[in-house]
Amino acid sequence: MHDIRLIREDAAAFDTALARRGAAAASATLIALDEERRAVVTEAQTAQARRNEASKAIGAAKAQKRDDEAAALMAEVATLKEKLPALEARERELNDALNDALAALPNLPAADVPDGADETENVEVSRWGTPRSFDFEPQEHADFAPALGLDFEAAARISGSRFAVLRGGIARLHRALGQFMLDRQSDAGYSETAPPLLVRDDAAFGTGQLPKFHDDLFQTTDGRWLIPTAEVSLTNLVREQILDEAALPIRLTALTPCFRSEAGAAGRDTRGMIRQHQFEKVELVTIATPEQSEDEHLRMTGAAEAILQALSLPYRKMLLCTGDMGFAARKTFDLEVWLPGQNNYREISSISNCGDFQARRMAARFRAAGDAKGTRFLHTLNGSGLAVGRTLVAVLENYQEADGSVRVPQALIPYMGGIDTLVPA
Structure with a gap:
């Protein structure tokens, strides 16, 4: 706003x-x-x-x-x-x-955001890790993971397209990833939160989903909205509040299901788990003063990068251009993980500083120390730390073996009860 x-x-x-x-x-x-x-x-x-x-x-x-x-x-x-x-x-x-x-107007870009029309003009900031050299032709997860318990056909019979059923070891690996990420982000100083999955109009408006992205949301019969990301619930915790400066920054994390109709992505990523109607994600949200927000943006990006590094997944960090940023963002970093099955980097986390754009829509303010009367709008930040389904895809493709098995990353073995390999049925 x-x-x-x-x-x-x-x-x-x-x-x-x-x-x-x-x-x-x-x-x-x-x-x-x-x-x-x-x-x-x-x-x-x-x-x-x-x-x-x-x-x-x-x-x-x-x-x-x-x-x-x-x-x-x-x-x-x-x-x-x-x-x-x-x-x-x-x-x-x-x-x-x-x-x-x-x-109806998008947030204004920060001065250091590069100009550009679309994703082809994003700027690579850095890379981490070296893509693995395979002695066989690596496959996409949709081709070999069904033998590990990834079932698209059963999901289609139950719910239609863009859903998946996970069974056995792959279901456990999915759960392990979510718990691992949540633990790591909690250790990084983000307070674990279990927020509502259903929100009212004013909450969806506050973070910018309404009215512009009405068609990308699922609505219940009583008029509430299923969250497309926990950003909506977490950020709105400070709506219509006046906080004390001493309480800031507030750092929050949550592991929740997310629901998106993907109305704006018709025909894209129809194979596999890259773009689903229902998925899980560990969300990061920070509520800060204007003076803190730039440092918090870098901190949040580092927290998301740390997950990829702990899993030894190669990735690159991109600074999005003006034409590729989200509606509410003033500056965004994307983390793109290497997927050997696609021979390409794909977005796995988007970390945005929204400035006071969302706070104005939510009437969220703070009172500076020593200022008994005046208030200022808060700054809000959000990002994925990480999207669980896409991280599962990255693990499957980067750790696949010629016989169709998948090695479990070392950091996840304790979460898997000691299991170090997923073996085809």
């Missing part, structure tokens, strides 16, 4: 920043709506003041037997009484129009 006052102060800068996101200039429309709204507010306030003044004058006129004057004042009050509801209704209408227009 954007501040109309800041737009009025420097409309050209706002439009320039929007242009970097590939969005059309909007300041003129926004300012025109705001000016009309403020004019209506002023007119309503003037009318209300005159109504109060005239109402008082009626009594005085009556007391002094000035009947004609009293009658004229009463007629004026009656006219104002009829006019005020229309002005108030118009004010609400303009206020809603302005808020809807502001809510």
